[in-house]
Amino acid sequence: MILTKSRIDLFELNPYEPCPCDSGAKFKFCCYKKAKASKPKRIIDLSYSDGRIHNFVKQFWEKTDFHTCFAFNKEECDDLIKSAHSIQNNRILNRISKDGHLYTISSTGTKEGPVSYLNKISRNKASTFFGFCNIHDTELFRPIEKKEYIGESIQNFLFAFRAHAIEHHKKLRKLNSQKNIFIEFPFTMLEKEHIYVYRVAQLDVRDCSVDYKVFKKDYSNANFDNFRTLYRKLDFEVSFAACSSFAVEYDLEGNIMNDIYSVGYEHMPSIYVNVYPTSGGTNILLSYHLNNDGTYKNYFDQLEKLKNEDLLKYLNFLLIQYTENIFFDPSFIENLSEKQKNSLLKSFDSSIYPIEKAILISEGSYYKFNLFEKNMDKSDS
Helix, strand or coil: CCCCHHHHHHCCCCCCCECCCCCCCEHHHCCHHHHHHCCCCCCCCCCCCHHHHHHHHHHHHHCCCCCCCCCCCHHHCCCCEEEEECCCHHHHHHHHCECCEEEEEEEEEECCEEEEEEEEEECCCCCEEEEEEHHHHHHCCHHHHCCCCCCCHHHHHHHHHHHHHHHHHHHHHHHHHHHHHHHHCHHHHHCHHHHHHHHHHHHHHHHHHHHHHHHHHHHHCCCCCCEEEEEEEECCCCCEEEEEEECCCECCCCCECCCCCCCCCCCCCCEEEEEEEECCEEEEEEEEEHHHHHHHHHHHHHHHHCCHHHHHHHHHHHHHHHCCCEEECHHHHHCCCHHHHHHHHHHHHCCCCHHHHHHHHHHCCCCCCCCCCCCHHHHCC
16 A cells, blocks of 8 residues: 555544543643653563463453443433344354354464464354343344344344444444553554554444444434345255354455455445354345445345355355354364364455465465355254
8 A cells, every 4th residue: 555645644643633542632632742751562472371362362352342232212222231142042043053052263362463263152152242232132123033034124124233233343342452552552652553453443433333324314214125135045054144244345246346455534335244044944135225336236236146056155255254253053163174174264364364365275275165065954854
């Protein structure tokens, strides 16, 4: 990326912008002197064991958690903010769990940097976030929690909104994480790489806030027809479930839709993805708001033309490339070969570290797994 005058603020804190410590004061009159006086040091001591580094990173991330309710009619909120499931626990996660557990892809800190691994967790903790109060977690999502999907516009709206909510919450946590680094290590407020991460996090939150306002307006007007939703029903159960929103970089013809690796100033819209097993089948829902026709209309036209076989091949890539909020049946993961597990994790990493993609391709290991392998035990039951 070429640094221009219009982009200089991506790498520097403006003296008169709000201080990242959230004091409300301008940076120049708040933490600037502290940042200048702070002595640079390693944030993570490389003399630590990998286990200690992992615990440090985990605790730092846990400090960013917060409770809120993303529902639109705040006056009706309950005081209790639940650990809400973005993927329904009793009708979806229970179908892919074994002895109350399932797998997800997690990251751990090491001396060499972040490393992805397959993490076995309780399904009661899977896909949870503190994003809705007790009332709204139940009442707002009743049309998709208590009713099978039949393509109603309110259902399409709610599946998209829940995918938005968990990503919005996560983006706010990532912004809080960088703010916490600034506070604990003030010298980082003058370091370009940390300021760049801060700018990316700010823009991610900005994009989510823009999208949230659109959801709120539609909900307030009871206008649920503003989403284009591609729906496919498979005749077998998959061994995973996913719920996420993200901006897609390229369409199926290789045309760029969002320059996701460069930091720009324009809104970068998301698509909303839900894939989950039902009794004897699988539901696939891909959506975008019609406000974003200019970005995604041709892309969805291309997706609509795909036969199921080709769509599944594409989703096998899309889900691992773009989302962390995906959970797997333990039997599926444990039956993968070591080569397939390595391909799954490294392909996931390649979305963050492009050099991994080149390595995997050279090894013939890029996306050498099939998320949509038929679960014969469930399909035949």
